[in-house]
Amino acid sequence: MTEHAAGPRLAPPDRTAAYRDFVMPPPVDRHSQEWLDTPQEQRTVAVPRASATVMLLREPQGRTGTAPPEVFVLRRVLGMPFAPGMIAFPGGGVDPRDADPELPWTGPSPLDWAARLGTDEATARELVCAAARELFEECGVLIAGPGPGELVDDLTDPQWRQEREALLDRSQGFAELLTRRGLVLRTDLLSLRAHWTTPVCEPRRYDTRFFAARMPQGQRADDATSEAESVRWDDPASLLAAQAAGKEIMLPPTQVMIEQLAQIRDLDAWLGEDVPVHRVQPWPAWRAGKLWMRSPVGPDGHGLPGSRAPEGLG
Secondary structure, three states: OOOOOOOOOOOOOOOOOOOEEEEOOHHHHHHHHHHHHOOHHHOOOOOOEEEEEEEEEEOOOOOOOOOOOEEEEEEEOOOOOOOOOOEEOOEEEOOHHHHOOOOOEEOOOHHHHHHHHOOOHHHHHHHHHHHHHHHHHHHOOOOEEOOOOOOOOOOOOHHHHHHHHHHHOOOOOHHHHHHHHOOEEEHHHOEEEEEEEOOOOOOOOEEEEEEEEEOOOOOOOOOOOOOEEEEEEEOHHHHHHHHHOOOOOOOHHHHHHHHHHOOOOOHHHHHOOOOOOOEEOOEEEEEOOEEEEEEOEOOOOOEOOOOOOOOOOO
16 A cells, blocks of 8 residues: 555644654554555444553562563464554453442542543443453452452462453353452552553454553462463563564554653652543554554653544544
């Protein structure tokens, strides 16, 4: 496809606007070109699915002085329909049972989270539950304890693997698991950091809240997920260098989040920040004969209120 093919030809970037162009990963580039080549009246736009992801963080290992935290990342399996082969954080779509009002809960209430997330109370409950559930399903980390201020610290018993499998095959819900185990979800350990929506040119779309959490002491993040070909703890600078060298691929929100992590010098203070979170939705844009993914992202990496994609791309 060229700039003159079917679909909108976007104007050069407005240098006064806080937009940023990201290199498109190959699968996204292909979808974007196919979508732009399709006459506007024939385009289909998938409804984004509500989802949540968690940046699991720990103090840097084997380094002295002030340094950014390490983050737990997965390289997604190549056969995955969304973001194949890319670096990502543990997370996934909201499950209907995440709305269970019987979920044992301590910390900020669903109503408090609704105000923070800009949603109704039921949706807030689903998103917070999905974040914690997916973290446990994908890497075995459970931000729950017997009561406020407490955390489980030993999940080595094989029964915990069975609990994860029961969540994955949907023979039990997260609320059922916590209730039976006498645990409460520690929502105070989650920090909301961002809100991104997949571009309309993608056949699979997600409306994703990005949370962050400190790695619980005594627990271990593992690789027992079928969605990742590999997992690791890594420092943000190394991840960004691997991306720049073409060794790793990231979607724009993952890159922005890792860039933010690289600036952290006090993890607890960062987790305690109440940052403004606005929805960011990228769109494909031509520049210098190349297709990029353009996002309304400010210098601090956060979305800008009121920013919109061009007509037909928002």
